[in-house]
Amino acid sequence: MVSKQYAEFPGRICILGFGSIGQGVLPLLLRHIGVSHENVTIVSADPYGADIALKYGVNFIKRKITRANYKEQMSRLIGKGDFLLNLSVDVSSIALIELCREVGALYLDTCIEPWIGGYDEPKLSMAERTNYALREKALKLQTGIPAPTAVVAHGANPGLVSHLLKEALLNLRTDLGMNGKKPTTKEEWAELAQKLGVKVVHIAERDNQRSYIPKQVGEFVNTWSIGGFYAEGNQPAELGWGSHEKYFPADGREHKNGRKSSIYLEQPGILTQVRSWTPLEGAYHGFIITHNESISIADYFTVKDGEGKVTYRPTVHYAYHPCDGAVLSLHEVAGKNGKIQAKHKLIVEEIMPGGVDELGVLLMGHGKGAYWYGSQLSIDQTRVLAPYNNATSLQVAASVLGAFVWAIENPEKGLVEADDIDHTRVLEIAKPYLGIITGEYSKWTPLEGRTPTDSPLFVEDIDESDPWQFKNFRVS
Ligand SMILES: NC(=O)c1ccc[n+]([C@@H]2O[C@H](COP(=O)([O-])OP(=O)(O)OC[C@H]3O[C@@H](n4cnc5c(N)ncnc54)[C@H](O)[C@@H]3O)[C@@H](O)[C@H]2O)c1
Numbered sequence: 001m002v003s004k005q006y007a008e009f010p011g012r013i014c015i016l017g018f019g020s021i022g023q024g025v026l027p028l029l030l031r032h033i034g035v036s037h038e039n040v041t042i043v044s045a046d047p048y049g050a051d052i053a054l055k056y057g058v059n060f061i062k063r064k065i066t067r068a069n070y071k072e073q074m075s076r077l078i079g080k081g082d083f084l085l086n087l088s089v090d091v092s093s094i095a096l097i098e099l100c101r102e103v104g105a106l107y108l109d110t111c112i113e114p115w116i117g118g119y120d121e122p123k124l125s126m127a128e129r130t131n132y133a134l135r136e137k138a139l140k141l142q143t144g145i146p147a148p149t150a151v152v153a154h155g156a157n158p159g160l161v162s163h164l165l166k167e168a169l170l171n172l173r174t175d176l177g178m179n180g181k182k183p184t185t186k187e188e189w190a191e192l193a194q195k196l197g198v199k200v201v202h203i204a205e206r207d208n209q210r211s212y213i214p215k216q217v218g219e220f221v222n223t224w225s226i227g228g229f230y231a232e233g234n235q236p237a238e239l240g241w242g243s244h245e246k247y248f249p250a251d252g253r254e255h256k257n258g259r260k261s262s263i264y265l266e267q268p269g270i271l272t273q274v275r276s277w278t279p280l281e282g283a284y285h286g287f288i289i290t291h292n293e294s295i296s297i298a299d300y301f302t303v304k305d306g307e308g309k310v311t312y313r314p315t316v317h318y319a320y321h322p323c324d325g326a327v328l329s330l331h332e333v334a335g336k337n338g339k340i341q342a343k344h345k346l347i348v349e350e351i352m353p354g355g356v357d358e359l360g361v362l363l364m365g366h367g368k369g370a371y372w373y374g375s376q377l378s379i380d381q382t383r384v385l386a387p388y389n390n391a392t393s394l395q396v397a398a399s400v401l402g403a404f405v406w407a408i409e410n411p412e413k414g415l416v417e418a419d420d421i422d423h424t425r426v427l428e429i430a431k432p433y434l435g436i437i438t439g440e441y442s443k444w445t446p447l448e449g450r451t452p453t454d455s456p457l458f459v460e461d462i463d464e465s466d467p468w469q470f471k472n473f474r475v476s
Contacts, residue, residue, distance in 0.1 A: 002432040006405040008034035011081040011105075014074070016065065016096070017088025018044040020224045020346055021110060021155065021400070023052055024393035025087065027386050028401045028433070030056060033408075041077055045088070052388060065091050067115050071099060080104035085404065089228050090116040094138055097150045097415065101141075106148050106407050110155030110396060111228070112138050112292060119231045126236050126266060127255060131290045136258040138415065147414040149407045154418050156359055156392075157203050157318065158293035160399035160430060161374075163423035165201060165297060165361045168373035171439050172196055176367050186419070190301045194312040199244045199365025199468040201301075202274075202319040203293060204372060206281040207392055209323050209355030209379055211347045219343040220333070221325030223357070223392040226344040229289075229326070233270035234338065238262050238290035239470070240298020242315030244365070246463070247471045261299035261313065264290070268338070269318075270330050273475040275446040276319035278358045279372055283444060285475050286319030287330070292417070294318055300419040315470055319362075323347070323355075323392075348390045355379045356435075357391035365468040370442045377435030385433055398433035402426035446472045 013035055015022055022042065030037065040058040042049070043065065053060035065073055070091065078084050084100050086093060086109040093112045100107040112134045119129060127133060138152055153159060169192055170182065176196065183189045207223055215221045222229055241252075241263045251266040265272060269289040276286045294317045303312035321327070325347065333340055360374015377391040386394055403418070406425055418426075431437060445467035452459050463469045 003031060005034050006032045006429060007408045009083065009408060011083060012039045012041065012078065013083045013085060014077040015040070015042045015085045015087060016074075016091060017086065018042045018049040018053070019087070020348070020393050021396050022087040023049050024386070024389040024397040025085070025400050026052065026056060026058070027388060028397050029404065032401055032429075033404065043073070043077065067092070067095070070095060074099055075103060078103055078105040082106070083108070083404070083407070085400070086113070089113060089225060089231070092118075093152060094141070097138070097141055097152070100150060101147050104148055106411060107150035108154060108400065108403055108407055109152055110159060110400060112152050119235055126264065127253065129235055130238055130264050131235065131292050132238060132255055132258065132262050132264065132295050135292055135295055141415045143414065145414070146412045149411050149413040150415045151403045151407050151421070152415060152417055153292035153296070154399060154403040155396040156399050157205070158291055158296065159403065159418045160395065160426070161203050161293055161359070161361055162297060162418035163421075163427050164374055165363075166423040167427065168361050168363055168371060168439065169193055169196060169198070171373065172363060172366060172368070172371055186300055190303045190312065193301045193314060194303050197366040198314050198363045199242055201297060201314050201316045202276045202362040202364070203291065203317070204276045204278050204286070204319050204362040204374075205357070205359040206278045206284055206321045207323045207357045208281070209347070209351045209357060209391060210325060211350045212352055213350060215325040215328050216343070218332075218341050219345055220329040220341045221323070221345045221347060222329065223323050223326070223347055223390050224396070226346065229322070230333070230340050232291070233287070233289050233330070234268045235290045236264040237267060237269040237272035237288040238264045238294055238317070239288060240294050240313065240316035243310055243313045244466070244468065245315060245470055246466070247469060249470070249474075259299050261302055262295040271334060271476060274317070274319050274473040275475060276473070277362060277370060277372065277442055277444045278360065279438065279440040279442075280356060280358050280376060281321070283448060284321050286321045288317050289320050291318045296417045296419050348388070348393075351379045351390055353380050355391065357395060359395055368441050370444050371439060372442065373439040375434035375437055381435045391435070394433055398430035399426065402429035405429055
């Protein structure tokens with residue numbers, strides 16, 4: 001087990017939210033950050049995990065943070081030189097970042113969260129309920145003036161996958177027999193992806209962890225926040241829209257303002273499936289759940305000409321096959337036209353041995369076809385590495401730890417996303433917790449077994465001339 005201390009932190013650490021991710025992060029923070037336990041305070045809307053806080057000798061406050069009380073409550077707990085780690089749902093990231101800026105505290109979250117209602121308020125337009133809109137608002141805080149570092153959307157995905165993508169591009173360059181220096185700027189990274197001919201990037205995840213106890217009727221089972229997953233799954237599906245795409249989806253919509261790197265579909269992510277591939281699973285159907293990385297990576301890897309016209313951008317989106325219990329749960333939700341079950345079950349201790357969360361980036365359309373690079377972390381490895389985790393939460397927690405250390409080492413960077421951060425430092429810290437890190441090439445394409453010659457019974461509307469068109473990936 002790794003036990004290296006990466007940083008001393010003399011200030012206070014406030015962890016807001018202590019659900020599946022908060023509980024997974026705490027043991028790693030206390031193991032690798034030199035902080036006195038009495039300087040750590042957890043604030044959570046429910047009492048879940050108070051016993052864990054007690055065991056570690058950290059403070060636990062049960063309090064719901066709201067638009068009305070956040071300034072008063074949070075400014076008691078964070079001041080100059082402190083760190084706010086926001087691992088809650090339904091508390092506005094932007095409000096908290098502004099507060100941290102005012103008082104001089106560092107900030108980190110794993111998702112740009114709106115205030116409660118931000119995902120499902122019917123008065124908001126579909127465009128306003130996208131992650132694109134949330135990200136655009138957050139990026140307004142990038143003023144160019146030095147400010148305390150605020151790392152947004154830095155868990156496993158969004159977060160870690162941006163770093164895996166950079167490493168994957170360097171591997172691909174070597175394997176294609178090309179060379180060059182390591183890119184250091186956004187422009188250089190984007191040029192590298194363009195030069196390698198990467199047309200599509202999937203965040204390809206297959207979680208096959210399962211519980212000893214099968215999902216019950218009327219129950220939502222998942223390996224991380226059920227509320228969080230349900231909320232993002234009911235946002236419109238979103239994807240970074242690549243420059244090679246020839247067929248704009250009939251239900252696709254462009255944004256009127258901002259960076260315009262991504263589009264949304266007029267249907268929720270939990271009803272939107274695509275074909276994808278991971279090394280252990282092989283071909284599978286995954287959901288396009290909207291995530292910050294689909295938008296930020298597409299934006300980061302955009303190349304424009306002198307007149308501002310986009311000359312290169314990969315299509316980027318999540319292709320998520322959650323644990324089988326969650327797939328069944330989503331099927332039940334869909335059958336009830338979106339109504340969530342009354343019972344929610346987060347599975348951690350009851351997961352059977354052998355389950356793996358396989359999370360990586362799948363780079364497609366280049367000279368070697370498809371290349372997956374990522375983490376294969378089993379529940380068995382997880383149990384050796386850290387308590388209060390399953391494989392899913394540990395991939396997130398490892399990445400939070402990496403970015404937490406990076407923020408301490410770079411305290412005046414203002415608002416940053418994973419793409420803006422030195423990927424080598426974060427990966428160096430996260431890797432010991434990620435199980436097997438592997439890269440695998442595949443001849444798989446979304447057209448496998450679907451051409452009229454392969455499958456004459458059901459002739460589909462596909463483009464055989466370019467397998468990497470979005471319409472070839474899309475299932476529903
Ligand atoms: N980037 C990633 O890889 C990744 C992965 C998983 C989760 N996440 C994100 O991490 C966050 C936490 O996820 P989780 O699985 O731990 O969620 P969870 O539902 O298990 O826990 C949420 C926690 O937030 C607390 N909370 C909710 N409302 C609150 C309020 N108003 N005031 C104070 N506390 C409040 C709850 O009490 C709970 O402790 C979510 O934003 C989720 O989207 C990111």
